[in-house]
Amino acid sequence: MKFIIPMATVKALLLAAAKDDRRYYLNGVCIDVRMHDAVAVATNGHILIAVGIELEPSDDDAPPVPGQYIINRPLLELMKPAYKDAPLSVWIDTTARAVTVNAGGPNTTAPLIDGQFPEWRRVVPRTVSGRPQQLDADYMHAFKKANKLLGAKHSPAVAYNGAEHGDGGAARVLLAGDSVGVIMPFRCDMPSSVDNPDWLAAPAAPDTAAA
Numbered sequence: 001m002k003f004i005i006p007m008a009t010v011k012a013l014l015l016a017a018a019k020d021d022r023r024y025y026l027n028g029v030c031i032d033v034r035m036h037d038a039v040a041v042a043t044n045g046h047i048l049i050a051v052g053i054e055l056e057p058s059d060d061d062a063p064p065v066p067g068q069y070i071i072n073r074p075l076l077e078l079m080k081p082a083y084k085d086a087p088l089s090v091w092i093d094t095t096a097r098a099v100t101v102n103a104g105g106p107n108t109t110a111p112l113i114d115g116q117f118p119e120w121r122r123v124v125p126r127t128v129s130g131r132p133q134q135l136d137a138d139y140m141h142a143f144k145k146a147n148k149l150l151g152a153k154h155s156p157a158v159a160y161n162g163a164e165h166g167d168g169g170a171a172r173v174l175l176a177g178d179s180v181g182v183i184m185p186f187r188c189d190m191p192s193s194v195d196n197p198d199w200l201a202a203p204a205a206p207d208t209a210a211a
Helices: 007-016 073-079 137-149
Strands: 002-005 028-033 038-043 047-053 067-072 088-093 098-102 108-111 157-159 171-174 179-183
Touching: 002 007, 002 038, 002 047, 007 028, 007 038, 007 047, 007 073, 007 137, 028 073, 047 137, 067 073, 067 098, 067 108, 073 098, 073 108, 137 179
Parallel strands: none
Antiparallel strands: 002 088, 028 038, 028 067, 038 047, 047 179, 088 098, 098 108, 157 171, 171 179
């Protein structure tokens, strides 16, 4: 099976992929193939980015082979600096469980990660509550960069999914194009009031110009 993925999309996905995680199957990008669609997805367990990709027609008209094929992060990182403007060609050998990538130079082949990628569709909320929740600012900054790589000019909006009592579930991040973003809330004790420093209530300085 062959796929063509814009390099900007690869970079966006790597922003959500784990790095040196003990859950080794998260240290890369999964190509999730079903009968009629293919999705490139990455997650570190806190955020997730999924982007629809197209399967290139094969010479023998062989049907796609459904499954999850995890490309290791170092292989994709290798492609980024040398050929930053070229699309990434990806060939998956389902028999050898190997992947070959090319971004305008020589082909590079490596084994696919031998592991089970999470059932990521189950964590994508189809509906949201709209209630506010606590989100990690560093992860939202990663989504800002990902959204621009995916073609947007601005930071993405968030469809909050908090609960009336407690943290609620995962929120949707509204990314550009045929993409889905998900962010998990972080737990914290919500105060009923906030402490203010004394200087916040300090009186205004006298108008010396009028004296």
